[in-house]
Amino acid sequence: MNVLGRPTYAEINVSAVIDNFRQMSALAGNSKTLAVIKADAYGHGAIAIAQALSDEAEGFAVAFIDEAIHLREHGILQPILLLEGVLNEAEMALAFELDFWVMLHRSEHFEWLRFLAPSQRPKVWIKVDTGMHRLGFGLAEINSVLREFADLLIYGSVLCSHLACADEQHNVFNIQQTQKLEALAVSHGLVFSLANSAGISQWPMSHGSWNRLGIALYGCAQPANNTQLKLKPVMTLTAPIIALRSLQKGESVGYGQSWVAQRKRPLLRWP
Ligand SMILES: *Cc1c(COP(=O)(O)O)cnc(C)c1O
Numbered sequence: 707m708n709v710l711g712r713p714t715y716a717e718i719n720v721s722a723v724i725d726n727f728r729q730m731s732a733l734a735g736n737s738k739t740l741a742v743i744k745a746d747a748y749g750h751g752a753i754a755i756a757q758a759l760s761d762e763a764e765g766f767a768v769a770f771i772d773e774a775i776h777l778r779e780h781g782i783l784q785p786i787l788l789l790e791g792v793l794n795e796a797e798m799a800l801a802f803e804l805d806f807w808v809m810l811h812r813s814e815h816f817e818w819l820r821f822l823a824p825s826q827r828p829k830v831w832i833k834v835d836t837g838m839h840r841l842g843f844g845l846a847e848i849n850s851v852l853r854e855f856a857d858l859l860i861y862g863s864v865l866c867s868h869l870a871c872a873d874e875q876h877n878v879f880n881i882q883q884t885q886k887l888e889a890l891a892v893s894h895g896l897v898f899s900l901a902n903s904a905g906i907s908q909w910p911m912s913h914g915s916w917n918r919l920g921i922a923l924y925g926c927a928q929p930a931n932n933t934q935l936k937l938k939p940v941m942t943l944t945a946p947i948i949a950l951r952s953l954q955k956g957e958s959v960g961y962g963q964s965w966v967a968q969r970k971r972p973l974l975r976w977p
Pocket of ligand 1: 742744789868902903904918919921922
């Protein structure tokens, strides 16, 4: 590649994405997997990643509706879950037209759904706050919310929550969050979705009818205790070395002298 000035580039290995998707989904054989490609697929390029997974993933997830529209414009046909939901009634209506699934996390969202004719309502997920305290109905209100809006829930509505400490292998908070969500789902006859990447790889009890696979798709978050899983990095960043420097023991590098050579360094690469 011939680039003037700054020949640094990111190479994306789409076959690694497919391989990571297969390995991770295989850990949860009874669950379906949404590929999370928010924030431009964690910087890897949402269109390329969605296209690579178009024969693998049954659905995708992004944060906002503009990301989902962008995917539709590029021929992505699967359902797309909007993790942050929609911001007004017009977006709710558009979500139905474009087959986006909408996360409901405030009562207004149910009201917006009710304004639409029953045959024109998008599929919805309901977010419950089981401990993350970011988005979702609180545990004190969720039962009455689900009763109040029971007529708006259809077959396939998913009760959803997010794990706060899934990558902490011994943290009982994961068990508590899972038990709370599962009990709610059972009592309301709904399926649930809880596991993110770390939930999939190290908290089998958190596997729901849908899991939401993000960072591991890109080859990160390889759990230390699972040697069978061999996630492959999807991005390779390449940059030329622009200088080699020699340093004596005790000389420092950069602002604030934050790094000091502990020994003579004849060939220090920069950057
Ligand atoms: C980003 C996100 C995920 C994916 O999490 P990873 O840890 O990257 O697998 C799942 N669910 C929600 C709600 C998210 O925002």
